[in-house]
Structure formats: structure tokens, C-alpha cells
Amino acid sequence: MNYFSRLTDIVTCNLSQLLKDETDPVQALEKIIEEMDQGIAGARRSVTAARLAVDRMEGEISERRTQIMAWQNRAKTELQGGNESGARLALARKTEVEDLVAGLQQQHRAAQNTFEQLQTTERALESKKAEAVRKLASLRAGYATDETEDFPQEGGISLQQDRNERINADLDALRKELLAG
Template sequence: MSYFSRLTDIVTCNLTHLLNNAEDPVTEIEQIISEMKEGIAGANRSVKTASSNEQTIQQELSDYERQIFQWKEAAKNALALGDETEARNSLVRKQEVEDLKAGLEQQHQAAVATCEHLTTTLHALEARLAEARRKQLELTEQAGLSETSSQNPPHATDAESPMTLSRSEQIDSELAELKRELGQ
């Protein structure tokens, strides 16, 4: 049985409700966690792709900036040599590149927004997985299945994603700030 058809299903699911209706909650939470891990792996790939796309567009924008500068310099040089026709042609080319850049800037804004949205979704998925792992630990303790939990510890993390490490660093920073506020 598949619990989740979309990533948003993971974020919006009510674990308690799902598990209360299950015949074997311990087995069900293992299945749920497995599906969540698959969802997170997919979300990680999506974030990586979106970030790569955003960086590619940013590089293209930088290339256009260089071209704009070069065409402007070419126009100045042509004028300095008294060739107004060549200066005009250089400015026409500069304007063409500026138009291309303007269109690409809109694509860049969309790519940034997509990357931010996917990263936010990834963090929500990671939070939901952490909740499921806590629930798994609770269920295994209630069922007295310490052998199961020691073979497959619910808190054991898979290869941590760069996003997870980033979150860990954010938490460490926030913890240090709270300690400073409390004078510790």
C-alpha cells in the first residue's frame, strides 16, 4: 500500500491518524518512513537540479553583462575614430543583448523562486521524517521491540544531504545565539 502520491501528502499527513487505523502500526510506520525517504531523495534531486538551472542562468546573465560592456566600448572606440556608422551598429548590438538579458532576468527570477520553493518543501519533508522517526521509536518502545529498534534505529540518518547539514548548522547557530541571550 502506498501512502503518498505526492510530496505534499507527506507534509500534510496526520501520522497519528494513519497509524491508529493500521493493523500493525510498527510495520506501517516503517513503510511510511521508507516512502518518506524516497520522497526526500526525489526532493533533493529536484533542489539540486533547480539550483544548477539557477546558476546556469546566472552565468548567462554575467556573459550578457560582459557583452553589453564590450559593445559599449566598441561604440566609444568607433566614435573616437570618427566612425559614427560603426558606433551606431555597436549600439544596436548592445541594445539587442540588453533585450536578451531582460528576458533572461525574468527566467532567473522564476528559477530562484522555484529553488526557494523546493528547498522549503525539502525542509518540511525532512521535518516530517524526523517526526515519523520519533513516532517509530515511541511505537517500538511501546511494543517492547527493542531488538527491532537496535537493528534499524529510527534516529539513524541516511547519507545526510547538504540541505540537512545546512539545517544542522542553522540549529547550532541558533542554539549559540540562545546561549548568548541567556548569558551561558
């Protein structure tokens, strides 16, 4: 039996609800965690692809900005040489490339937003898996779970580092707020 058909199903699932009708909750939770692992692997691939798309866009924009400067310099050179029509042509090309850059920048913002959304989804999936792993440990130990219990969390090191950095930043902000108050 598949428990999830979409990644959002993992993020929004209620593990207790999924397990309540299962005859073997431990086995069911192991299967759920396997499916979560598959979802997380897919999310990681998507995040990597989105990051590469953002990087490619940035490279393209940089290349086009170099072209804008080249057309600007060519226009200046043509005008200095008394060739106004050549300068106009170079400025027309410069304008075309500027328009292209504007479109690329819009695509870059969209690609960046997609990347950030995928990263957020990946983090949410990791969090839900950590919850499932804690619940599995509780079931194996033979006692009911308390969602606030402090079991070691599984997940990527970078995810945990990111969370630790966010927690430290929140603590620093709270300290500053207390000192100011």
C-alpha cells in the same frame, strides 16, 4: 497501499491519523518511511536540477554582460574612428543584449525562487521523516510516542548542519536582544 500521492501529502500528513486504523502500525510506519525516502530522493533530484538551472542562468547573464561591454567598447572605437553609423549599430546591438539580460534576470529570479521553494520542501520532508522515525522507534520500544521526545534524528548531514546554524543564529539574536533589553 500507497499512503502518499504527492510530496505535499507527506508534509501535511498526520502520522497518528494514518496509523490509527492499521492492524500493524509498525509495518505500516515502515512502509510510510519507505515512501518518504522515495519522496525525499525525488526532492533532492529536483533541488539539484533547480540549482543547476540557477547556475546556468548566472553563467548566461555573465556572458551577456561581457557582450554588453564589448559592444560598448566597439561603439566607442567606431566613434573615435569617425564612423558614427558603426557606433550606432554597435549601440543598437548593446541595447538588444541589455534587453536580453533583463529577461534573463527575471528568469533567474524565478529559477532562484523555485530552487528555494524546493529546498524548503526538502527540509520539510526530512523533518516529517524524522518524526516518523521517532514514532517508529517508540512503537518498537512498546510505548506511546510523545512528539517532543528527543530521539536521534535521521536525515542528511547538511540538513542537520543547516538546522544547527539556524538554531545558533537564533540563539545569538536572543542573546543580543537580552543584552539590549
